[in-house]
Amino acid sequence: MSKAKSASGPKKTVGRPKSASSHAAIIAAARAILDEIGPNRLTIDGVAKRAGVGKPTIYRTWANAQELAMAALVAPEDTAVALNQDSMEALLESIITRLNTKRGHQMALMLASAEPDGELFKAFANRVILKGRQDGLEILQRQMALGQIRADTNLAAVLDMIFGAIMLRLLLRHEALDIGLARESLAALLDGIAVH
Amino acid sequence: MSKAKSASGPKKTVGRPKSASSHAAIIAAARAILDEIGPNRLTIDGVAKRAGVGKPTIYRTWANAQELAMAALVAPEDTAVALNQDSMEALLESIITRLNTKRGHQMALMLASAEPDGELFKAFANRVILKGRQDGLEILQRQMALGQIRADTNLAAVLDMIFGAIMLRLLLRHEALDIGLARESLAALLDGIAVH
C-alpha cells in the first residue's frame, strides 16, 4: 500500500530492472584487462570475474569477446573528442595522436584481425578509421571545388594512401608513426615526386 | 689439428633427424585447413589429425598455431615467384596479384593480428610485405639517382603510402583492390595533386 504505483508511464518493468552499474562495471573491467594483457587474451570469464558479474549478464548485451572488446575500446571518452577538420594536416594530426597510443594500437589490431563481415565490425571500422577518411574526403572535395586540387584526381586512392600509411606503421611498427609522416605524405602528394 | 673441418657449417645433429615427410604433411594439412576454414579456426589438434601426426611432432617445430599458420602461408611455391622489379607499376602489379587472393588475404590478416614481436613475425612480415617495400625502395632510389625523382623526397613515407593503401584495402575491404589502385597511386604521387 505504500507504493502508489500510479499511471506514471508505459514502462512495464516487472521484476528486477537491468542494472546500469553492471554494464559500467563490465566495460570498466574489460578496459582494464585490455590495458593489462591485450585484446587477444581478453576472455569473458575474466571480465565477468573482474566485474563481479555473471557471465550471462555479459552475453545478454554482447555476443562474444570480440564485440565486448570493440565496445570497450570505443566506449569511453571519444564522444568528447572531435576530429579537427580545418585542414588535412590538422585532421591527420588528430588521428595520429589518437591512434598512436596503446588503446589506438589495440583498436587497429581489432580492426585488422576481425574478418570484415558483420554489422559490428563495420560500425567499429567506421568509428576508428573510416570516419576520419570521410572527413578527409570532404576536405579534399572542398579543396577540389576551390580549384586547389586537380580535378582528375582519384580521391579514394589518395585517401587510402594517407590512411594506409598510418595503419601500416601502426601494425608493422617498422617505422615511427608521428606527425612527420602526415607532413611528408601531404607534401609528396600535393607536389608530386617526379622531376618535371 | 685432428679435426680441421673449418667453418663449414654448425651442422652438429645428433639423434634421429626430423622427418621431412612429417614436416611436409603438417604444412600440407595446415594449408588445406586454412583454405577451408580460415586461420582463426585452425587448430593444432585438427592439423595433427589431418596430417596423421602426433601433436608433439608439431609442437617440436612450431610453438603454437599462429606460428604454424605463418609457416604454412609462406612455405610453399612462392619462393619460386620473384617479384617483377622493372618498374614500380610492374612491381605493384606483382604484389597486388599475389595478395589479392584468399591466401593473400589470410597473410594480411596474420600480419595484422599477430603482435609484432618475435623472430617469426618479423620474418613473416618481411616475406609478405617488407620485401616488396624494399624492392620498391630500390626502384625509387634508382630513379632518384637518374634524376627522375626529386632529391628531397621522403621515400619511406612514399613507400608506406603505396603499400599502406594496399594493406588497407586488403584488410578493410571498403574499396576494391586491383591494379587500378597501383596506377592511380603512382599517378597521384608522381605528378602531385595540387594545382600549380
Added chain:
Amino acid sequence: MSKAKSASGPKKTVGRPKSASSHAAIIAAARAILDEIGPNRLTIDGVAKRAGVGKPTIYRTWANAQELAMAALVAPEDTAVALNQDSMEALLESIITRLNTKRGHQMALMLASAEPDGELFKAFANRVILKGRQDGLEILQRQMALGQIRADTNLAAVLDMIFGAIMLRLLLRHEALDIGLARESLAALLDGIAVH
C-alpha cells in the same frame, strides 16, 4: 535477528547445483570400465566419453582417476549391505564373500596401490576393510567381556592377522580365498597351535 537460521546445516549453495544425473552417469561409466579393463587402465577421458560428460565435470568432483575409481568402487549398492555381526565367523564370511569377487579384488588393489595419504584414501580404507576390522574388534571385546577370550590378548594383533590373511590371499593369489580360511584362522587362534 534477521537471519535466525541457527545451526541447521552449512548448506549454503549458490548457483546452479551439481547435476545428480551427470554424477550418476560418471559413476556408472567408471564402474563399467572397471569391470571391463580394470582400474589400472581406467582413464578420465574414457569415463567422460562413455558417460557423455565433459572432462571438467569429472574434475570438478574428483581430483584424478584414482579418486574416481575409489568412488566408483564404493559408491553403489554396498551401503545397503550390512555385515553380519553375530559372530566372528559370520562376519568373516560376509567380508570374504564381498571381497572375493572381481570388484572386491579391485578394491584391494586400489587399497594397496594408493599411497596412504589423503582423506579419500582413508575413507576408502575404512569402508573396504577397517570398518569390518572394527566390527570384529567389537565382537572380540564382547567375548572378552564375557570371559570367553583371555584378558591379556592383544586384539589389534589378532584382528590384523585375520584381516591380513584375507588381504594377502586377495592380492597374491597364492592360495584360494574362501570361507575355509576364516574357519581355519579362527580355529588356530582360539585354540592355539602349540601342544601343551
Added chain:
Amino acid sequence: MSKAKSASGPKKTVGRPKSASSHAAIIAAARAILDEIGPNRLTIDGVAKRAGVGKPTIYRTWANAQELAMAALVAPEDTAVALNQDSMEALLESIITRLNTKRGHQMALMLASAEPDGELFKAFANRVILKGRQDGLEILQRQMALGQIRADTNLAAVLDMIFGAIMLRLLLRHEALDIGLARESLAALLDGIAVH
C-alpha cells in the same frame, strides 16, 4: 691364442656386448628415483636421462617401468642378507626389519599393485614375501615333527595370518609395524586366545 675358448658354451655373442656399466647406471638411477619420488612416478624417460642412457638401452633389458622398478628394488644388497631361520620369532624379526623401511614399503606397494600374472611378478613376490613364508613353513613343519605343534594345524592359514598381518600394516599404516607385532602374533597363535 691366449684364450682357450674350448667348447665352453654355445654363447655365440657377435657384435658389441651389452655394457655392464650402463646396466649398473640404469639400476642406480632407478633406485635414486624410487627413493625420491616413489614407484608410481618412476618413468623410463626419467631413468634414461638420469642414467645418461638411451631409452632403447633400457627397453633392451626390461619391458616396462614396472619390471625395471622391481629389478631396481630387489637388485642390491639382498644377496648378502639372509633371513634368520633359527626360530619363527627371529625370522619375523628379520623380515619386519627388512620391510619396515622406505624400500620395503615400496616393495610391498609394487607387490600389491601389480596384477598377479606374469613371470616377473611371481619372481618378485617370491623374493619379497613368499620366500620368507616358505622359510616359516619349514620352521613350523620342523616344530610339528618335533611334536611342538598340533598335528591338525592348517599351516597355510597360520602363515598367511602372520605374513598377512605384516602386509596389512605395511600397506594401510593403521597401526605401527614393529617386532612387537611378531611377538604378539606368535603368542596368540601358539597359546590360543580362548579361555578353556
Added chain:
DNA sequence: AGGTAAACGAGACGGTACGTCGCGTCTTTCA
C-alpha cells in the same frame, strides 16, 4: 689388421592421456 655386427647416446616419431582454460548455455537461489 679389417670387416662386420650388435649395442650404444641421442632424440624424433605416432599415440594416448593428462589436467586446464575458455566457450556459450543452462539452472538454481536471491533480491
Added chain:
DNA sequence: TGAAAGACGCGACGTACCGTCTCGTTTACCT
C-alpha cells in the same frame, strides 16, 4: 523476474610418457 553464481557439454590447449624407430658412433668378435 532479472541478476549473481556457477555447473554443464564441449573442444582445444600445451605437456608428459609411452614404446618404437632411425641416426651416427663405438666396441668387440671373427675372419
